[in-house]
Amino acid sequence: MPTPPDPDPFHDHDHDACSGAVLEHALTRLEAEGARLTPVRRRTLEILLESHRAMGAYDVLQRLSAEGFGSQPPVAYRALEFLVNHGLVHRVQRLNAYAACLSPQKDHSPVFLICRGCDKVAETGSSDLRAAIGGLATSNRFTVERTTVEILGLCSQCVAAGAEARA
Amino acid sequence: MPTPPDPDPFHDHDHDACSGAVLEHALTRLEAEGARLTPVRRRTLEILLESHRAMGAYDVLQRLSAEGFGSQPPVAYRALEFLVNHGLVHRVQRLNAYAACLSPQKDHSPVFLICRGCDKVAETGSSDLRAAIGGLATSNRFTVERTTVEILGLCSQCVAAGAEARA
DNA sequence: TGGCATAATGTTATATCATCACAATTAACT
DNA sequence: AGTTAATTGTGATGATATAACATTATGCCA
Ligand SMILES: [Zn+2]
Ligand SMILES: [Zn+2]
Ligand SMILES: [Zn+2]
Ligand SMILES: [Zn+2]
Numbered sequence: 001m002p003t004p005p006d007p008d009p010f011h012d013h014d015h016d017a018c019s020g021a022v023l024e025h026a027l028t029r030l031e032a033e034g035a036r037l038t039p040v041r042r043r044t045l046e047i048l049l050e051s052h053r054a055m056g057a058y059d060v061l062q063r064l065s066a067e068g069f070g071s072q073p074p075v076a077y078r079a080l081e082f083l084v085n086h087g088l089v090h091r092v093q094r095l096n097a098y099a100a101c102l103s104p105q106k107d108h109s110p111v112f113l114i115c116r117g118c119d120k121v122a123e124t125g126s127s128d129l130r131a132a133i134g135g136l137a138t139s140n141r142f143t144v145e146r147t148t149v150e151i152l153g154l155c156s157q158c159v160a161a162g163a164e165a166r167a
Numbered sequence: 168m169p170t171p172p173d174p175d176p177f178h179d180h181d182h183d184a185c186s187g188a189v190l191e192h193a194l195t196r197l198e199a200e201g202a203r204l205t206p207v208r209r210r211t212l213e214i215l216l217e218s219h220r221a222m223g224a225y226d227v228l229q230r231l232s233a234e235g236f237g238s239q240p241p242v243a244y245r246a247l248e249f250l251v252n253h254g255l256v257h258r259v260q261r262l263n264a265y266a267a268c269l270s271p272q273k274d275h276s277p278v279f280l281i282c283r284g285c286d287k288v289a290e291t292g293s294s295d296l297r298a299a300i301g302g303l304a305t306s307n308r309f310t311v312e313r314t315t316v317e318i319l320g321l322c323s324q325c326v327a328a329g330a331e332a333r334a
Numbered sequence: 335t336g337g338c339a340t341a342a343t344g345t346t347a348t349a350t351c352a353t354c355a356c357a358a359t360t361a362a363c364t
Numbered sequence: 365a366g367t368t369a370a371t372t373g374t375g376a377t378g379a380t381a382t383a384a385c386a387t388t389a390t391g392c393c394a
Contacts, residue, residue, distance in 0.1 A: 008307070036390090038342070057380070077381065080341080089357050093260040094315055096351095096380065102307045113309050132296035133318060140175070140291060141323035142280050148261055149319040151300060156308035201359085205371070223350070244352065247377045263351065263380095325389080 007050030008103075009122045010115065010155040011020060018102070019049035025104050026088050034084060041070050045088055052120045054074045054097035068071040092121060099123070111149040117158025174268075176219030176289045177282065177322040185269070186216040191272050193255050202253060207236050211246040212267060213256055219287045221264035259288060261317045266290070278316040284325025 028043060030037050037045075047063050048055060061076035081096050083089035089098050089112050097120050103110070111129060112124040127160055129149065137144045154163050204212075209313050215222060215232050228243035236242055238332060250255050250256035256265050257277050261292050266288050270277065278296060280289040296316065304311045 009311075010307075026230065028194055036342085038389095040343075057256075062276055067334070072345055074383090075344070075383070083296060093317075111303065113304075113307055116308075122307065122309075124303060124307060128297055128302060129296065129299035132299045133316075135276065135295060136293045137320070138278055140177075140289065141287075142177075142282075143321040143323075143326055144318055144319065145283070145320040148315060149300075150260075150315040151304065151309065151311055152314070153304070153312040154310040156310075161271070203370085207372075239374055240352065241354090241375070 008119050010118075010157060019046075019100075021089075022100060022102055023051060024102075029088075029106065033086065033158060035082075040064060040075065041042045041082055043067060043081045044076070045083055048083075048089060048098060048100035051115075052099075052122065054092045054095050054099040054114075054119075054121045056095075060098070062109055090123065092149070092150065093148050094152060095121075109147045109149070112151065113155070114150060115154045115155040116152060117154050117161070117163040120155065122155075169306060176284075176287050176326060177280075182219075186213075186267075189267060189269055189271075196255075196273065197253060200253065202249075207231060207242065208246045208249055210234065210236070211243070211263045212250055215250075215256060215265060216276070219289065221262050221281075221288045222288075223262075223264045223268040227265070232239075240316040257290065259317065260315050261319060262288075277316045279318065280322070281317060281319045282322040282325055283319060283328040284321050284328070287322065289322075 022052075023045065027037060037160070043064060044060055047060055057076045057080055060080065061071070061073060062081070064067040064075060075145055079088060080091075084091055084098070088101050090101055090112070092097055092112055092114065093114075094114060101110070102123050103125070108125060109130065110123045111125055113124060115121075127132065133144065133147055136142075190212065194204060197298070205288060210231060213228055214286060215297055224243045224247060225238065227247065228240060229247070231242060232238040235244055247258075254273055254275075255268050257268055257279070258264070259279055259280075259281065261281060262329055266279070267291050268277070270292070271311075274295065276293060277290045278292055280291060281333070282288075300311065
């Protein structure tokens with residue numbers, strides 16, 4: 001009975017373990033980098049880890065504010081910026097939103113699967129895809145610094161549940 | 168003496184021919200679809216075609232307004248939406264901006280190379296990349312509807328001109 | 335321990351990007 | 365011409381993001 005290779009957010013998994021491991025990892029990494037996971041920052045990460053959905057900055061802010069932190073936009077944006085800069089959170093361009101990074105690997109280029117049925121977001125990766133981007137860059141003599149790859153569609157559960165097609 | 172395979176926006180090319188051909192193609196396609204390229208819409212496309220840069224909606228609006236069209240945001244957003252819906256313009260997520268589509272092919276999934284040195288944007292494509300995304304979707308049992316692939320970095324000219332690296 | 339420099343937080347105000355709602359106009363079709 | 369649907373225009377508002385600056389907490393060293 002093989003265990004799944006990755007915690008697939010789209011399907012049932014032990015989410016406490018899933019998010020707990022990520023948080024653990026974050027602590028270790030920041031320690032090594034000499035960066036401080038202050039209360040706001042930690043809480044922000046925890047909030048994002050609660051679900052496999054991307055959250056807007058103002059949604060995060062509302063949560064933080066309700067817990068006694070500052071209530072103005074920079075509070076959320078600064079915490080998010082810190083976490084993004086340290087690779088613990090990714091920005092999902094298509095949603096103007098932020099999602100906790102689930103990969104233990106540092107400095108990776110995430111690929112997002114975004115389900116428009118259930119709004120969940122899965123972070124994956126693909127060496128084939130990286131290679132294809134590398135090839136494209138080479139043939140265009142382009143120096144790659146960052147990549148955004150976001151795939152919008154429906155997860156299998158939403159298809160099974162009868163989510164209607166849309167172009 | 169072979170002609171270049173694609174007009175590479177990052178390098179010298181006959182841009183009048185480049186943009187003229189695209190506009191021509193747009194007229195034909197819309198005609199076929201029974202859609203109307205009204206003055207605002209046509210002008211919007213022409214403005215985007217003037218350069219190989221992505222423009223924000225408000226930049227487009229300013230141009231339109233100066234030419235006697237309406238001066239309120241919906242004027243620009245509606246024209247852009249129309250053009251995006253008909254595949255004549257793409258939205259560049261990373262820049263919150265819009266770029267004219269340079270591909271004669273309908274319903275394609277563009278890949279953008281975005282140079283942070285000169286702000287030019289090149290639209291390309293790659294069957295390898297499409298295949299990689301297809302594979303990723305299959306192995307995640309995910310139904311793809313739309314994809315966003317944007318590569319941020321430096322074009323060869325900007326590298327040659329000594330644009331500094333940035334992580 | 336006190337003093338200093340730096341980082342982090344909080345707040346006000348403002349910038350930027352995008353859509354709603356509704357009236358006026360124009361085009362298409364009978 | 366009369367009816368309908370599409371298009372355009374405008375004012376108002378919503379949503380996302382940053383600037384500027386005062387205040388507080390932290391780390392370091394004399
Ligand atoms: Zn990640
Ligand atoms: Zn789903
Ligand atoms: Zn050109
Ligand atoms: Zn360049």
